Amino acid sequence: MSARGAAATAARYTRLTWYLSGVSLHRLTEYRMDFLIGAGGFLARVGCQLLVVAMVFQQVSVIGGWDYRQVLFLLGFSLLPRGLDRLFTDQMWILARRLVQSGDFYRYLIRPVNPLFTLLSERFLYPDAFGELATGIGITWYAADAMRLRLTPLQLVLAPLLVLCGAVILASIKTLFASLSFWTTNSFPALYAAGQLGDFAGYPLDLYQPSLRWLLTWVLPYAFTAYVPASYLVFGRTGLLPWLPVVTAALAALALTAWHRGVDRYEMTGS
Amino acid sequence: MSAATGLAGLRRYTPFAVGSLQTMLRYRSTFVVNAVTATTAVSLQVFLWRAVYNGDSGSGPGGFDRAGITTYVLLAQVLGLLHANRVDEEVSGEIQRGDIAVSLIRPVSYPLTRFCAGVPVSLVNVALVGGPVVLLYAGLLPLQRPGVGGVLLFTASSLLAMVIAFEVNLLVGLAGFATTNIWGIRIVKDCVVALLAGQVVPISLMPGPLAGAARLLPFAGLVDSPLRLLLGEYRGAGAAAGILAGQAAWTGAMTLLTALAWRRAVRRVEVLGG
Numbered sequence: 421m422s423a424r425g426a427a428a429t430a431a432r433y434t435r436l437t438w439y440l441s442g443v444s445l446h447r448l449t450e451y452r453m454d455f456l457i458g459a460g461g462f463l464a465r466v467g468c469q470l471l472v473v474a475m476v477f478q479q480v481s482v483i484g485g486w487d488y489r490q491v492l493f494l495l496g497f498s499l500l501p502r503g504l505d506r507l508f509t510d511q512m513w514i515l516a517r518r519l520v521q522s523g524d525f526y527r528y529l530i531r532p533v534n535p536l537f538t539l540l541s542e543r544f545l546y547p548d549a550f551g552e553l554a555t556g557i558g559i560t561w562y563a564a565d566a567m568r569l570r571l572t573p574l575q576l577v578l579a580p581l582l583v584l585c586g587a588v589i590l591a592s593i594k595t596l597f598a599s600l601s602f603w604t605t606n607s608f609p610a611l612y613a614a615g616q617l618g619d620f621a622g623y624p625l626d627l628y629q630p631s632l633r634w635l636l637t638w639v640l641p642y643a644f645t646a647y648v649p650a651s652y653l654v655f656g657r658t659g660l661l662p663w664l665p666v667v668t669a670a671l672a673a674l675a676l677t678a679w680h681r682g683v684d685r686y687e688m689t690g691s
Numbered sequence: 692m693s694a695a696t697g698l699a700g701l702r703r704y705t706p707f708a709v710g711s712l713q714t715m716l717r718y719r720s721t722f723v724v725n726a727v728t729a730t731t732a733v734s735l736q737v738f739l740w741r742a743v744y745n746g747d748s749g750s751g752p753g754g755f756d757r758a759g760i761t762t763y764v765l766l767a768q769v770l771g772l773l774h775a776n777r778v779d780e781e782v783s784g785e786i787q788r789g790d791i792a793v794s795l796i797r798p799v800s801y802p803l804t805r806f807c808a809g810v811p812v813s814l815v816n817v818a819l820v821g822g823p824v825v826l827l828y829a830g831l832l833p834l835q836r837p838g839v840g841g842v843l844l845f846t847a848s849s850l851l852a853m854v855i856a857f858e859v860n861l862l863v864g865l866a867g868f869a870t871t872n873i874w875g876i877r878i879v880k881d882c883v884v885a886l887l888a889g890q891v892v893p894i895s896l897m898p899g900p901l902a903g904a905a906r907l908l909p910f911a912g913l914v915d916s917p918l919r920l921l922l923g924e925y926r927g928a929g930a931a932a933g934i935l936a937g938q939a940a941w942t943g944a945m946t947l948l949t950a951l952a953w954r955r956a957v958r959r960v961e962v963l964g965g
Contacts, residue, residue, distance in 0.1 A: 453870070453872065454872050454875075457870070457872045457874075457875030457876065458872070458874075460875060460879065461874070461875035461876070461877075461878035461879050462878070464878065464879040464882055464883060465878055465879075465882045467882075468882040468885070468886050468891070469882075471892075472886075472891050472892055475892045475896060475897060475898070476739060476740075476743055476892075478896075478898065479743050479751075479752045479896065480743050480745075483743060483745075606720075608720075609720040609721070609723050609724045612724050612728075613723060613724055613728070616727055616728050617727070617731055619731055619735060620735060623735065623738075623739065627738040627739060627742050628738050629738070632734065632738075
């Protein structure tokens with residue numbers, strides 16, 4: 421494909437994303453109560469998590485080398501890639517749970533657009549994600565303000581990229597485990613279990629057993645979605661930072677390979 | 692009603708328990724999910740609280756020492772499994788699909804059938820998921836060894852907790868008559884109940900007003916009461932009896948409340964034919 425062709429394709433998909441996101445927003449205004457309950461449920465969950473952190477820090481002033489505000493910053497930051505990822509890839513849950521099993525997946529193969537894009541576009545701008553992003557920004561902002569965090573220009577430039585890389589990592593983990601359904605028909609339990617382990621990302625990894633820390637860094641690299649970027653922004657630690665683009669790229673490549681292999685394997689039910 | 696007819700009446704409910712058990716054992720992947728969820732939750736809690744009690748050789752905040760707090764958060768998650776009876780999910784699902792109509796014409800009490808279907812789910816989860824998790828942590832970390840009396844009191848208290856959990860979940864499920872988005876309500880319920888029950892933070896470590904409120908509510912009977920009895924966090928036999936009595940009173944009150952809610956719900960039920 422020539423450079424011009426690539427640019428045209430990119431422009432086309434950007435336009436499509438814009439248009440389909442608009443369609444999703446219409447759905448949002450149509451089912452307002454669903455949106456409110458979804459966002460409210462999310463707020464309650466984060467609220468409980470914040471209460472737990474607050475109560476932990478009533479007993480001690482520092483855990484694992486992190487104080488209250490720094491842990492809040494980490495917790496808030498961990499919500500940003502999660503929210504961004506959820507905005508665009510929530511349909512993966514449906515793939516894992518149902519689409520292969522019911523045979524409905526063929527619908528995504530007969531449209532003149534990339535199947536992965538078509539699949540994801542069905543649930544663009546999932547409402548809960550807005551709650552997650554807004555709370556994440558609020559908590560991060562509050563924590564950064566409370567500890568008078570001054571970012572260097574380089575950190576300021578890198579911060580959005582760190583969120584983006586985190587979102588790509590999360591999306592790749594989701595795609596990888598959802599694609600397993602092409603082999604197992606239903607990979608919901610695997611996807612759910614992998615997602616549960618993501619809960620570890622909201623706290624400093626210094627708390628955990630070294631083997632668990634290793635697992636969260638190199639096997640299911642949730643460390644790179646919050647802990648590594650937050651320790652860079654808060655403490656200026658750069659030890660693991662160079663690995664971030666490498667891990668992101670490798671994981672994305674792995675997820676796309678699994679997805680393509682799975683799609684090639686898929687056979688229509690014929691009914 | 693004589694004892695014999697009472698028993699015969701109860702026997703009508705055994706198929707519901709057996710059926711639910713069979714469903715449970717057929718979908719074994721649920722256990723994998725539950726095991727990962729429980730292990731993750733336990734590990735997070737254990738690491739977090741052990742960092743708080745780092746270096747405390749004697750008793751720290753709330754009267755816990757390191758082994759005590761580890762035992763508490765571990766068993767709190769196991770009790771959480773005991774309470775995960777899926778009743779809220781299944782009742783609201785039946786209401787949404789309209790299947791509730793079929794349940795209404797059966798000559799049995801719907802709440803009782805739900806209870807009988809929920810009990811095996813709870814017990815199997817505790818045995819097949821909770822058991823291994825406890826064994827794993829008992830091998831890894833020092834735990835507090837409870838006395839025989841503590842274990843007996845804990846067992847009695849856990850049974851009451853199981854009934855309270857059923858009633859809470861049934862009430863949430865019945866909310867399906869009022870709203871179709873039960874998913875959001877369940878998320879709120881899950882985290883608020885876990886917090887007020889003392890499942891994520893022991894109530895004795897909460898700030899005064901919150902602890903006071905939590906102790907007054909029925910949710911404390913879910914986790915706080917059984918674990919206080921097990922770990923001996925009370926003064927004298929009278930206090931232990933008081934904890935059990937409080938739980939029993941809430942069990943009775945919640946039973947009345949669910950019965951009332953069920954009667955009102957049935958009156959407003961509307962199912963489209965088809």
